[in-house]
Amino acid sequence: MTTLTDKLAACSITTDALAMLEKAHSDGVSTVWDRHEAQEPRCGYCDLGLSCRICAMGPCRIDPFGEGPQRGVCGADADIMVARNLGRMIAAGSASHSDHGRDLAETLLAVSEGRAPGYGIADEGKLRALAGEYGIAEAGVPALEVAKQLAEAMLDEYGMRKGRLQFVGRMPPQRVEAWGKLGVLPRGIDREVTEMMHRTHMGVDNDYVNILLHGFRTALSDGLGGSMIGTEVSDVLFGVPKPTMSTANLGVLDKGAVNILLHGHNPIVSEMIAQAVADPEVQAAARKVGATGLNLAGLCCTGSELLMRRGIPIAGNHLMTELVLVTGAVEMMIVDYQCIMPALTEIAGCYHTKVVSTSPKAKFIGAEHREFTPENARTLAKEVVLAAVANFPHRKPGAVNIPGTPVSQMSGFSVEAVLGALGGTPQPLIDAIVAGKIRGAVGVVGCNNPKVKHDHGHVTLTRRLIENDVLVLDTGCAAVANAKAGLKVPEAAELAGPGLREVCKALGIPPVLHTGSCVDNTRILHLAGALAKALNVDTAQLPLAGAAPEWYSEKAVAIAFYVVAAGITTFLGVVPPILGSPNIVKLATEGLKGVVGASFVVEPDPTKCADAIIGHLNEKRRGLGLTV
Ligand code: SF4
Numbered sequence: 001m002t003t004l005t006d007k008l009a010a011c012s013i014t015t016d017a018l019a020m021l022e023k024a025h026s027d028g029v030s031t032v033w034d035r036h037e038a039q040e041p042r043c044g045y046c047d048l049g050l051s052c053r054i055c056a057m058g059p060c061r062i063d064p065f066g067e068g069p070q071r072g073v074c075g076a077d078a079d080i081m082v083a084r085n086l087g088r089m090i091a092a093g094s095a096s097h098s099d100h101g102r103d104l105a106e107t108l109l110a111v112s113e114g115r116a117p118g119y120g121i122a123d124e125g126k127l128r129a130l131a132g133e134y135g136i137a138e139a140g141v142p143a144l145e146v147a148k149q150l151a152e153a154m155l156d157e158y159g160m161r162k163g164r165l166q167f168v169g170r171m172p173p174q175r176v177e178a179w180g181k182l183g184v185l186p187r188g189i190d191r192e193v194t195e196m197m198h199r200t201h202m203g204v205d206n207d208y209v210n211i212l213l214h215g216f217r218t219a220l221s222d223g224l225g226g227s228m229i230g231t232e233v234s235d236v237l238f239g240v241p242k243p244t245m246s247t248a249n250l251g252v253l254d255k256g257a258v259n260i261l262l263h264g265h266n267p268i269v270s271e272m273i274a275q276a277v278a279d280p281e282v283q284a285a286a287r288k289v290g291a292t293g294l295n296l297a298g299l300c301c302t303g304s305e306l307l308m309r310r311g312i313p314i315a316g317n318h319l320m321t322e323l324v325l326v327t328g329a330v331e332m333m334i335v336d337y338q339c340i341m342p343a344l345t346e347i348a349g350c351y352h353t354k355v356v357s358t359s360p361k362a363k364f365i366g367a368e369h370r371e372f373t374p375e376n377a378r379t380l381a382k383e384v385v386l387a388a389v390a391n392f393p394h395r396k397p398g399a400v401n402i403p404g405t406p407v408s409q410m411s412g413f414s415v416e417a418v419l420g421a422l423g424g425t426p427q428p429l430i431d432a433i434v435a436g437k438i439r440g441a442v443g444v445v446g447c448n449n450p451k452v453k454h455d456h457g458h459v460t461l462t463r464r465l466i467e468n469d470v471l472v473l474d475t476g477c478a479a480v481a482n483a484k485a486g487l488k489v490p491e492a493a494e495l496a497g498p499g500l501r502e503v504c505k506a507l508g509i510p511p512v513l514h515t516g517s518c519v520d521n522t523r524i525l526h527l528a529g530a531l532a533k534a535l536n537v538d539t540a541q542l543p544l545a546g547a548a549p550e551w552y553s554e555k556a557v558a559i560a561f562y563v564v565a566a567g568i569t570t571f572l573g574v575v576p577p578i579l580g581s582p583n584i585v586k587l588a589t590e591g592l593k594g595v596v597g598a599s600f601v602v603e604p605d606p607t608k609c610a611d612a613i614i615g616h617l618n619e620k621r622r623g624l625g626l627t628v
């Protein structure tokens with residue numbers, strides 16, 4: 001008979017999660033795992049991508065066993081249905097990241113026009129370098145004027161009518177030429193997303209290959225457009241991340257302090273909250289209510305943004321966002337957008353936690369809405385933080401349980417920091433790869449998903465890769481998992497194979513480099529482009545791979561598509577809803593190799609996945625004439 005302990009143990013590999021799952025059970029709080037279980041058995045048609053509700057002649061489904069209907073009412077077959085569904089996932093993911101990037105470009109514009117008190121240009125060097133990339137004359141021009149021109153040029157890229165996105169130039173000419181021949185060079189960001197929605201309307205693009213090609217174009221408008229703008233403008237406004245020490249897991253909460261959690265993706269609000277917390281008046285208010293002070297911690301990707309730039313500790317990733325509330329020690333959770341489960345307000349209501357939403361795009365029933373704009377952010381941040389302080393006396397002391405001891409981590413590996421650690425050029429990395437000390441590099445990215453034991457995929461895969469001399473760059477929720485497992489301190493070099501260990505020790509870096517949040521996967525893309533250019537080869541020739549062992553989000557689908565479009569084979573731990581179309585499965589896993597020089601591999605077992613990645617890196621090494 002399965003006991004409760006066995007049942008909970010199957011949910012997560014992390015001790016803080018398990019402790020809070022037990023507490024949730026005794027507190028009568030249901031979590032994402034309970035809701036996941038309640039959804040079983042899942043709809044087999046949807047799982048295979050064989051259901052469609054795009055129009056009112058439907059909903060329709062296709063029988064995968066060939067006995068029932070083989071076409072929807074409009075005549076769509078399995079290939080069209082799967083391609084349309086996948087295309088819409090890519091469009092939604094690209095739109096999410098890119099809209100985040102737009103908010104940053106608009107904030108940069110507001111700063112340049114003097115409308116954003118509290119914000120400023122944190123890195124003028126980066127601002128001027130970006131202006132140079134955009135062909136904006138900046139020498140002798142005041143920084144705010146440069147910022148205005150750059151923000152306008154970036155915002156123009158959203159609705160651009162002709163040409164191609166500026167950051168395409170970061171990729172090697174061989175790759176750009178291949179995209180040109182395929183007709184997938186990304187044009188305006190909004191244009192590609194809109195076109196995907198158009199093509200997947202009933203009766204428009206009825207060729208599954210043509211839909212998926214536009215999927216690449218849409219995803220590239222995210223990777224070399226909206227997401228990359230998000231990353232680069234965040235660096236200009238808040239600083240380019242540098243290697244910084246911090247901590248991770250639920251132990252970062254402080255029993256004596258007013259605990260404020262920042263959750264979501266966009267640093268615009270969280271940076272202002274971080275400033276407000278440092279205000280002496282706010283600190284004095286906290287002491288007045290009996291707290292020792294204020295304690296800020298991050299969750300998910302907003303957490304990564306704060307961690308990378310300010311060293312603010314991170315409490316957890318996607319599946320920890322409910323469990324952190326179960327500690328009973330959180331006065332306030334401030335959210336922006338994306339990956340914020342609608343269940344959070346109900347769970348917060350079981351304790352004394354206030355949830356504050358901040359974006360007009362993301363409101364929550366049960367949350368207090370305080371809308372942040374560039375103009376009001378500084379004043380509002382202080383008001384919101386003072387409201388968190390006022391909530392401290394409402395804490396129920398008997399309900400508080402903060403599990404675990406924080407684990408140390410080193411974060412902050414922007415492209416600039418990686419190149420800085422290498423002495424300013426990618427050459428030492430190239431030398432280490434050529435010498436076989438580093439077999440290759442893999443981006444381990446993406447979410448958690450209750451279909452996978454929490455953090456098991458990320459940590460098992462990453463450990464095996466570094467043991468085999470593979471340098472890992474991680475982002476988002478994968479990065480939190482690896483930090484909690486202790487893989488992101490320089491001492492973790494001892495867990496790496498001999499070659500990688502030697503390189504890490506020489507440079508004083510961990511074998512797993514945190515490059516940021518979900519939008520910051522563009523840093524990995526940028527680095528891949530720089531490596532390929534330095535070697536005068538195509539990105540597809542390099543010993544690189546992408547991996548998303550626990551992905552759930554449409555944004556992850558967009559990321560996977562732009563990574564594969566860049567010629568980098570990507571390994572997925574969760575099966576995407578495409579199995580209903582054998583033609584699309586064949587195209588994704590085999591056919592694409594001849595088209596973009598890369599493919600998708602689905603391998604749910606993280607150990608087998610690591611071995612498959614190592615085999616793939618070896619094949620790329622042989623292709624370059626390197627030893628294996
Ligand atoms: Fe059915 Fe076609 Fe409408 Fe989809 S688009 S719901 S398959 S009729």
Ligand code: MSK
Pocket residue numbers: 265300301317318338339445446447448475476477478517518552553555556
């Ligand atoms: S937060 S998109 S669960 S990585 Fe970026 Fe994590 Fe995935 Fe959200």
